[in-house]
Amino acid sequence: MIVHSKEYKVRNLHYKVRSAQSEDAQALSELRLQVDGETENLDRVKGEAYINGEGFKDIIKTDSESLNNIFLVAEVSGTLVGFSRCEGNTLKRSSHKVEFGVCVLMDYWGYGIGKNFLKECVSWADANNIKKITLNVLETNEKAINLYKKYGFKIEGILQKDKLLSDGNYYNTLLMGRLNQL
Template identity: 70%
Template sequence: MKIAQREYLVKDLSYIIRSATAEDAKILSEVRLRCDGETENLDREQGEAYIDESGFKRIIKDDTESSSNLFLVADVNDKIVGFSRCQGNILKRMSHKVEFGVCVLKEYWGYGIGKNFLIESINWADSNEIKKMTLSVLETNEKAINLYKKYGFEVEGILKKDKILSDGNYYNTILMGRFND
């Protein structure tokens, strides 16, 4: 599905959040690869589960055609610096919910891009009869957890010792959900 683009100005940085297009596929592949190498908050290490340009073109096409998927990008002066997705489910018993995920290049942290992806996604979900949004977040990512709680997400569960990070230690994954009753 597509949404109308919106412009933001945060701390002198102007950016647009808009729906992804097929023309974004190549840079999205590069942005995802770079994001994976900049933080351990994501599931993948850099290069794992790599999605190339054609893979992103398929995802964008499917998400655009689906009423239960949303693929957004953050555009700074025609340069994509992050993206988010809400992925629904074709199974009827789970068709009421979507899973939210987000990725922003580290040099653009602190400009509200992740927060605005979340707000745009919540607005889309609420106006499209999506009853539940879910997400998973690493237990050490307190800033994200607090943001999600601020926008109505609650902890639904904990996956204990779910990830092993570069320090050799295991960390929990927090499962969160937001309900639109």
């Protein structure tokens, strides 16, 4: 689904949150690769499950045409610095929910980009009769967990020793969900 773009200014950083467009595909491929190398908060290490520009074009097309998918990007001076998706499915028993994911370049952490992605996705879900948003978050990502709780997400489960990080230790993944009025 396509949404209207919004402009934000946080501590002298101007950025726009808008729907992804096919012209963004190659930049999204490069952005995802870079973010995967900057943080262990995501599922992948740099280069894993690589999606090239053509793959992103297909995702953007699908998400733009779907009523229960949304693909947002954050743009600073014409450069993409983050993206977020809510992905639903067409199975009747699960068509009421979407899964939220987000990634932002480390240089742009602390400017509310992730928060504004979340706010836009929650608003979109509420306006489009999506009853549940789910997400997975690493137990050590306390800032994200607190943000999700602020927007009504609750911990619904824990995947024990789910991720092996570079320090050689295993960490839990929290399963979180936010219910709209059912």
